[in-house]
Amino acid sequence: xxxxxxxxxxxxxxxxxxxxxxxxxxxxxxxxxxxxxxxxxxxxxxxxxxxxxxxxxxxxxxxxxxxxxxxxxxxxxxxxxxxxxxxxxxxxxxxxxxxxxxxxxxxxxxxxxxxxxxxxxxxxxxxxxxxxxxxxxxxxxxxxxxxxxxxxxxxxxxxxxxxxxxxxxxxxxxxxxxxxxxxxxxxxxxxxxxxxxxxxxxxxxxxxxxxxxxxxxxxxxxxxxxxxxxxxxxxxxxxxxxxxxxxxxxxxxxxxxxxxxxxxxxxxxxxxxxxxxxxxxxxxxxxxxxxxxxxxxxxxxxxxxxxxxxxxxxxxxxxxxxxxxxxxxxxxxxxxxxxxxxxxxxxxxxxxxxxxxxxxxxxxxxxxxxxxxxxxxxxxxxxxxxxxxxxxxxxxxxxxxxxxxxxxxxxxxxxxxxxxxxxxxxxxxxxxx
Amino acid sequence: xxxxxxxxxxxxxxxxxxxxxxxxxxxxxxxxxxxxxxxxxxxxxxxxxxxxxxxxxxxxxxxxxxxxxxxxxxxxxxxxxxxxxxxxxxxxxxxxxxxxxxxxxxxxxxxxxxxxxxxxxxxxxxxxxxxxxxxxxxxxxxxxxxxxxxxxxxxxxxxxxxxxxxxxx
Numbered sequence: 226x227x228x229x230x231x232x233x234x235x236x237x238x239x240x241x242x243x244x245x246x247x248x249x250x251x252x253x254x255x256x257x258x259x260x261x262x263x264x265x266x267x268x269x270x271x272x273x274x275x276x277x278x279x280x281x282x283x284x285x286x287x288x289x290x291x292x293x294x295x296x297x298x299x300x301x302x303x304x305x306x307x308x309x310x311x312x313x314x315x316x317x318x319x320x321x322x323x324x325x326x327x328x329x330x331x332x333x334x335x336x337x338x339x340x341x342x343x344x345x346x347x348x349x350x351x352x353x354x355x356x357x358x359x360x361x362x363x364x365x366x367x368x369x370x371x372x373x374x375x376x377x378x379x380x381x382x383x384x385x386x387x388x389x390x391x392x393x394x395x396x397x398x399x400x401x402x403x404x405x406x407x408x409x410x411x412x413x414x415x416x417x418x419x420x421x422x423x424x425x426x427x428x429x430x431x432x433x434x435x436x437x438x439x440x441x442x443x444x445x446x447x448x449x450x451x452x453x454x455x456x457x458x459x460x461x462x463x464x465x466x467x468x469x470x471x472x473x474x475x476x477x478x479x480x481x482x483x484x485x486x487x488x489x490x491x492x493x494x495x496x497x498x499x500x501x502x503x504x505x506x507x508x509x510x511x512x513x514x515x516x517x518x519x520x521x522x523x524x525x526x527x528x529x530x531x532x533x534x535x536x537x538x539x540x541x542x543x544x545x546x547x548x549x550x551x552x553x554x555x556x557x558x559x560x561x562x563x564x565x566x567x568x569x570x571x572x573x574x575x576x577x578x579x580x581x582x583x584x585x586x587x588x589x590x591x592x593x594x595x596x597x598x599x600x601x602x603x604x605x606x607x608x609x610x611x612x613x614x615x616x617x618x619x620x621x622x623x624x625x626x627x628x629x630x631x632x633x634x635x636x637x638x639x640x641x642x643x644x645x646x647x648x649x650x651x652x653x654x655x656x657x658x
Numbered sequence: 659x660x661x662x663x664x665x666x667x668x669x670x671x672x673x674x675x676x677x678x679x680x681x682x683x684x685x686x687x688x689x690x691x692x693x694x695x696x697x698x699x700x701x702x703x704x705x706x707x708x709x710x711x712x713x714x715x716x717x718x719x720x721x722x723x724x725x726x727x728x729x730x731x732x733x734x735x736x737x738x739x740x741x742x743x744x745x746x747x748x749x750x751x752x753x754x755x756x757x758x759x760x761x762x763x764x765x766x767x768x769x770x771x772x773x774x775x776x777x778x779x780x781x782x783x784x785x786x787x788x789x790x791x792x793x794x795x796x797x798x799x800x801x802x803x804x805x806x807x808x809x810x811x812x813x814x815x816x817x818x819x820x821x822x823x824x825x826x827x
Binding site for chain 1: 673796
């Protein structure tokens with residue numbers, strides 16, 4: 226049996242195991258080990274498996290993951306999300322649909338401290354949904370704005386997904402962070418446009434909020450200083466050359482703790498809770514990474530990625546046509562697979578393909594994260610939909626699906642813009658480096 | 659039995675949290691001292707790597723005990739409760755098999771690190787310390803997975819109504 230055949234069988238078995246509820250980490254690790262043994266013998270496979278955990282002992286850059294997870298967790302536990310939502314709501318008061326706009330604005334701003342989409346939806350569903358329900362917002366708009374806004378967390382720096390993409394595709398994390406910034410702003414603007422269009426078509430979906438005086442609005446804008454400080458310190462520091470992304474994660478987390486404590490919103494109990502929760506999340510993510518490393522060793526041995534890239538190049542298809550097929554592939558895959566799993570199992574195959582076609586892998590990372598966002602709000606299997614359902618158990622499924630489908634237009638436009646104008650993602654990193 | 663093991667696992671989780679805080683503090687101290695006094699802390703890289711291992715591996719048992727592994731539960735909408743119970747049981751068998759295999763194969767390189775006196779580049783921290791943390795983490799995870807396997811076998815043999823799961827955050 227050729228290595229390619231073993232690879233294809235391994236891939237099918239691994240996906241089947243994942244769909245049959247085998248934990249992703251276990252499926253990746255077991256198939257990776259058995260597949261590696263099938264190609265190189267058991268002794269070699271056992272040797273490689275035994276040394277995989279040591280990857281974490283020699284990967285200083287990986288420390289960025291638990292630290293950024295902790296930063297987001299502290300921001301949530303200290304009530305920064307609620308404060309930010311209320312500030313934006315007051316600042317833009319007097320218009321129709323302010324609460325939905327504030328939800329997206331708060332998600333965009335919170336994205337600068339929390340790199341997790343799931344955590345963002347969980348937080349905002351408690352903060353924004355009750356407020357919008359009280360104000361008699363239509364459920365479609367209320368639920369849709371929360372699930373869609375949540376996706377902004379993985380495009381704005383620091384994004385856990387971009388970090389994992391960077392580690393898997395061996396790309397610069399600061400460049401990826403910079404590349405995600407403008408698409409993140411565009412997506413936020415597009416989502417606000419969806420809100421505005423929806424309430425223009427159906428004015429009864431969102432009432433006009435009472436107008437706050439300018440003095441109150443200015444006071445409310447001061448409520449954003451915490452996040453601004455954290456963002457300027459942690460992300461700004463990377464580009465100012467003060468410290469590396471790993472150090473930025475530590476500085477950002479530390480400053481979040483200090484600011485939350487000084488403003489009286491952080492207790493010792495909450496800090497302990499946030500730290501334990503972050504350690505657990507990091508362990509969960511790294512255990513998947515452990516399985517994925519073993520699986521990627523196996524995939525490298527099969528030479529599937531290089532053969533696929535060579536085959537596609539030999540077809541002499543226009544690169545854009547190939548990329549459109551890749552985009553559709555990811556949209557379908559995103560309907561079934563969890564985002565991190567999608568990155569870890571597909572990047573070893575598709576990144577060499579994209580590179581072979583002459584695409585910049587920084588741009589490809591942003592396209593990939595954009596597609597993951599589609600998968601997260603894509604009915605019926607989007608992860609953000611499940612999270613919102615679990616946090617708001619009385620949310621009507623039909624309304625949730627319509628609400629999220631409405632916002633998919635914004636994501637689709639972003640993908641088209643990125644395909645047509647790669648500079649949207651590449652301008653800032655090229656300008657900064 | 660499960661309660662005793664849960665306490666041990668909780669201790670490991672607290673240790674993991676301490677490692678995480680230590681990782682943050684050592685980096686902040688290094689950056690501040692370097693920026694203000696031009697006095698970076700020697701061996702920050704070595705310490706961060708050690709603390710990262712502690713953070714990650716000592717929380718894995720708790721992830722298993724709380725059933726927090728990422729699972730694609732697409733089939734929950736397709737199959738009945740009994741079939742799902744069987745799939746959970748099979749998943750736990752695979753988990754025990756993988757963890758058993760992993761810990762068994764981790765022992766030889768850990769022994770090599772001890773026998774050949776491998777050390778970290780800056781502070782010469784013996785690498786067996788890293789291996790020890792990894793072995794403790796996976797070593798505690800294996801019984802956690804066995805407990806989950808026993809639990810899923812009991813659930814499968816005595817089916818009952820299972821409350822809807824909370825979202826895994």
